[in-house]
Amino acid sequence: MERSNVTLVLEFILLGFGDLPNYQHLLFGIFLVIYLCILIGNGLLMVITKTNPALQTPMYFFLGHFSFLEICYTSVTFPRMLKDLWTQKGNIPFLSCAMQICFLYILGAAECLLLAVMAYDRYVAICKPLYYPLIMNHRVCVQLVIASWITGTPVQIGLTYQIFSLNFCGPNKLNHIFCDAPPLLEVACGDTYQKELSVHFTALFFVMIPFLLISVSYIKILATILKLPTTSRKSKAFSTCSSHLMVVGLFYGSASIVYLRPKSSHSVKSDKVFSLFYTIVTPMLNPLIYSLRNKDVIAAIRKILQRCCDS
Template sequence: MFYIIAHAEETGKMERSNVTFVVEFILLGFPDLPNIQRLLFGIFLVIYMSILIGNGLLIFITTTNPVLQTPMYFFLGNFSFLEICYTSVIIPKMLADLWTQKKTISFLACAVQTCFFFTLGVAECLLLAVMAYDRYVAICKPLYYPIIMNRRVCVQLVIASWITGIPVLIGLTYQIFSLNFCGPNKLNHIFCDAPPLLGVACGDTYQKELSVHISALLFVMIPFLLILTSYVRIITTILKLPSTSGKSKAFSTCSSHLMVVGLFYGSGSIVYLRPKSSNSGNSDKIFSLIYTTVTPVFNPMIYSLRNKDVIDALRKLLPK
């Protein structure tokens, strides 16, 4: 049953109220592709297994291989773990919907999914900024690198990335789900997210939309500007290097991170920072798939194929 009908008692008589409250949502997913739901299930199952295996391998080698016990690989291992958590909030539910065709999610489960999605997404933005800062210190201040990026600082930066946004994002989730959902309960999306939820809420949602945009600017654009600033200084320093091989090695260590940043920030910014449009539902789903599935599945490939140390570690591991 999708709605609970509220009753009001006035002057000793029970009168039916016209107010209705949504107790569960329907995630439409891919309604334009009804005949290939099982095929989509297979595709996303392969993608999810690839994310688990690829990022799991990166976590294993960065924690066990002595050559990779440096801040850069410490952050990479944490980023891979974050990718696994991030996608696990979304893909298992999507797989269940594709297989069973039930596609319903309770109001509480939707709120929990949204809160975890926000929290882990912000943690990823902040960790990407931390990784850019690490590269900045390594290339621009190499003599001070062991002092600045010591083990204690690295652990503190990772913890800060995970917990900084939690209070604000819990408050944002509460704001969204405190809205009145009294009309349609169908979300034209693959998971519970702010844009589709605000689209089906009753009444004026301007203040809540403003809160979402402010949060996106705070936790998405500020880390992005820090990343941009770091790489401007990195590129300036690299261009001053006299050795061509030195320039090539420096660019190689940074290009992998820049590719991941471009995929994640590009798709995420389009969804959360562009003006609201009535025709944005399908495009939002496509861009959401990029930063929830494409980036996590390509993350291990990008860092492995462009990193000699990671390739050597994998060569030692795989024959065993």
């Protein structure tokens, strides 16, 4: 009886920055500082939006939850990446890889939806200011946040199951910094066309539909702002939206390039760079963008720092 030589993959090897062997510990130091900045910056935003009386509005309620989401999102990939850089070993068990992808996609979908919710909040505040307290009451805000967290969960769990139901019979080396669908589909055995379509369709749904909602919201916001009588009111309305637009541009731009561009145009180095943008750079810049461009946030941070110095 003939036996087919099939190797069962029990773990994957993340190559990460293996092409830079002499800089592993330097990269570890750089990324450790970045991770601490993400934790401290977003954690500080969470604290001030929760405790400062001047920031008890729907906009800052969503910002606090968005900061918490950013911490969770980076914590899915960052600790293991730091471990791999320090030990210079990228071994990750099969189940751990599946869990990493599942949580990464669930939190990524939640981030897309929450960004759309934040755009809707700005739309109501600027276009329907008289009805704003009625429409965006606390109950509605809580429901929108919960919907952002749970809407994508069943779909992303199903997508993860589809990806890991493929046959992985070797090789098991992923030329990436964390487990993700594109490098996994490259090392899978057999026909992966349908799985690739599922990945692209899911990304299209959770990236493009919220992006379209954001675009429609800001088109209406822009039309309303242009009708405002004074320049000061126009600049104030623009300033409340500019921070959100910058975060949207960074996150959606890099994520769209990775997941929505054709397979033929993919390159390993560019995928790593853009993956760093939406998993590291955006969460790191989020507190800076919102604090440097917001007088209320700056005032709240100064109060906290003053209390710390006094104590």
